[in-house]
Amino acid sequence: MRHLLSAGDLSRDEATLILDTARELAQAGARSVKKFPTLRGRTVVNLFFEDSTRTRTSFELAAKRLSADVINFSAKGSSVSKGESLKDTALTLQAMGADGVVIRHSASGAAHRLSGWVDGSVVNAGDGTHEHPTQALLDVYTMRERMGRLDGLRVAIVGDIRHSRVARSNVLLLHTLGAEATLVAPPTLMPVSVHTWPCAVSYDLDEALSKSDVVMMLRVQAERMQGAYFPTPREYSRRYGLDSERFARMHDEAIVMHPGPMVRGMEISAEVADSPRCTVTEQVANGLSIRMAVLYLLLGGSESAIGA
Amino acid sequence: MCAQKRTESDAHAAQAAEPPKPADRGATKTVLEGPEITRALTRIAHEVLERTKGGEDVTLLGIPTRGVPLARRLAERIERVEDRTVPWGSLDITMYRDDLRLAPARALGRTEIPAGGIDGRVVVLVDDVLFSGRTVRAALDALNDLGRPRAVQLATLVDRGHRELPIRADYVGKNLPTSLRENVTVLLEELDGRDAVVLGPAKPRPGAEGEL
Numbered sequence: 001m002r003h004l005l006s007a008g009d010l011s012r013d014e015a016t017l018i019l020d021t022a023r024e025l026a027q028a029g030a031r032s033v034k035k036f037p038t039l040r041g042r043t044v045v046n047l048f049f050e051d052s053t054r055t056r057t058s059f060e061l062a063a064k065r066l067s068a069d070v071i072n073f074s075a076k077g078s079s080v081s082k083g084e085s086l087k088d089t090a091l092t093l094q095a096m097g098a099d100g101v102v103i104r105h106s107a108s109g110a111a112h113r114l115s116g117w118v119d120g121s122v123v124n125a126g127d128g129t130h131e132h133p134t135q136a137l138l139d140v141y142t143m144r145e146r147m148g149r150l151d152g153l154r155v156a157i158v159g160d161i162r163h164s165r166v167a168r169s170n171v172l173l174l175h176t177l178g179a180e181a182t183l184v185a186p187p188t189l190m191p192v193s194v195h196t197w198p199c200a201v202s203y204d205l206d207e208a209l210s211k212s213d214v215v216m217m218l219r220v221q222a223e224r225m226q227g228a229y230f231p232t233p234r235e236y237s238r239r240y241g242l243d244s245e246r247f248a249r250m251h252d253e254a255i256v257m258h259p260g261p262m263v264r265g266m267e268i269s270a271e272v273a274d275s276p277r278c279t280v281t282e283q284v285a286n287g288l289s290i291r292m293a294v295l296y297l298l299l300g301g302s303e304s305a306i307g308a
Numbered sequence: 309m310c311a312q313k314r315t316e317s318d319a320h321a322a323q324a325a326e327p328p329k330p331a332d333r334g335a336t337k338t339v340l341e342g343p344e345i346t347r348a349l350t351r352i353a354h355e356v357l358e359r360t361k362g363g364e365d366v367t368l369l370g371i372p373t374r375g376v377p378l379a380r381r382l383a384e385r386i387e388r389v390e391d392r393t394v395p396w397g398s399l400d401i402t403m404y405r406d407d408l409r410l411a412p413a414r415a416l417g418r419t420e421i422p423a424g425g426i427d428g429r430v431v432v433l434v435d436d437v438l439f440s441g442r443t444v445r446a447a448l449d450a451l452n453d454l455g456r457p458r459a460v461q462l463a464t465l466v467d468r469g470h471r472e473l474p475i476r477a478d479y480v481g482k483n484l485p486t487s488l489r490e491n492v493t494v495l496l497e498e499l500d501g502r503d504a505v506v507l508g509p510a511k512p513r514p515g516a517e518g519e520l
Contacts, residue, residue: 017415020415020416021415021416024400024416024417024418024419025416027419031453031454032455033452033453033454035453036403036404036453037403037404037449038403038404038408066403296403296413297413298413299413300408300413301408301409301411301412301413301414302409302410302411302412303412303413304412304413305412305413305414305415
């Protein structure tokens with residue numbers, strides 16, 4: 001069994017296979033019967049140690065659309081709150097015969113550890129500040145659908161890069177697929193190791209805007225900040241927020257993306273968020289197709305077609 | 309469940325009784341050439357029109373990969389004869405196969421249903437080779453999730469026998485008695501650069517295309 005732990009594990013061919021598969025599966029959303037019998041008899045466990053309604057429901061629905069049995073396991077109210085370790089939880093899942101485990105955990109590397117303890121395929125649905133590969137896949141899918149290509153596409157990723165697993169996964173995947181990523185953030189919100197990432201770095205949003213085909217705004221993750229990273233939200237918003245004035249300076253075809261949840265008025269203004277060139281709700285819909293594709297390619301055959 | 313598991317039973321005796329010449333090992337033989345394929349498709353087009361009384365509510369659905377160009381060609385022929393456009397599309401059955409767990413996960417093909425949908429239509433499924441019948445079973449399942457056709461018919465360029473399910477074709481280009489060890493390959497202009505049906509010794513079946 002293979003796993004999807006990092007967007008960086010995917011080769012160009014594997015990533016393209018996922019995107020193409022998702023595109024075919026997206027059609028199913030328009031049918032009256034939206035289900036496929038493909039994963040009948042298989043069990044997928046959603047193991048969520050962090051709250052995330054959006055991602056969890058997306059994975060749950062994706063598994064159900066493929067006719068898998070789905071078990072939702074949230075840390076709250078489970079034995080985890082009684083002090084059970086991740087390993088013991090994993091062994092329990094193993095004993096239940098889970099074919100796939102979707103894990104969200106606040107510790108970076110949790111998905112990787114889990115993959116050593118269970119026989120089933122592990123899908124990383126966000127581990128700490130490390131990675132969130134299916135989010136990157138759905139972002140890239142949205143870009144490809146909207147812009148028609150990925151090769152040479154210029155993507156600016158703006159905001160709290162330091163605490164963002166979405167940024168890291170996106171940079172890795174965009175690099176694999178031939179797009180040029182530029183990270184834009186105040187120096188305090190850049191990760192220390194950013195020079196090792198395959199992307200450009202800028203501290204000036206206005207300069208990056210005019211050169212970008214896609215602008216991806218990130219949420220400022222106050223819950224992960226144990227210190228002061230910028231003077232005031234107002235100042236952050238003035239220098240790194242996407243308001244209508246900045247939006248007007250982007251070129252006409254360029255799109256705005258956001259992984260959600262958005263903090264309107266902080267990193268993105270309401271007008272921009274509601275613009276038809278902002279793809280937030282599309283990203284959610286595409287997330288379902290991408291997760292169906294990933295589950296199908298990992299669990300659908302005798303061995304997985306993707307992952308490491 | 310799959311072809312490999314089954315021994316040659318009495319059911320196949322009839323077909324085995326008239327095998328093509330015991331071709332030397334490793335040799336391939338072209339059993340249908342381009343013009344014959346063209347003639348077979350023209351005949352099938354006429355048969356479809358005759359059986360569906362003018363083909364007014366016919367929708368052709370090709371099963372990827374090689375059923376799709378065949379469906380398109382049939383649609384063109386019917387159009388030429390009756391001077392009416394026939395909706396055609398493709399129906400991918402990958403997600404409905406019963407042997408998914410016997411092979412690595414495979415890429416999906418295209419499903420494109422013509423704008424009018426399939427409700428109340430006479431759907432003619434088109435495939436290149438009819439073998440075990442499992443592809444057709446999967447296609448019937450897939451159709452079920454897409455809508456409710458008035459009737460479903462099956463057209464195939466080659467029927468090579470060895471059915472594992474109670475399924476038969478309504479329109480057959482050529483009945484081709486084969487041994488289970490032989491391999492039938494359909495080549496089409498659109499995908500392979502030439503039209504031909506080639507009979508050769510079996511090779512290990514890689515994710516069997518068009519046959520289940």
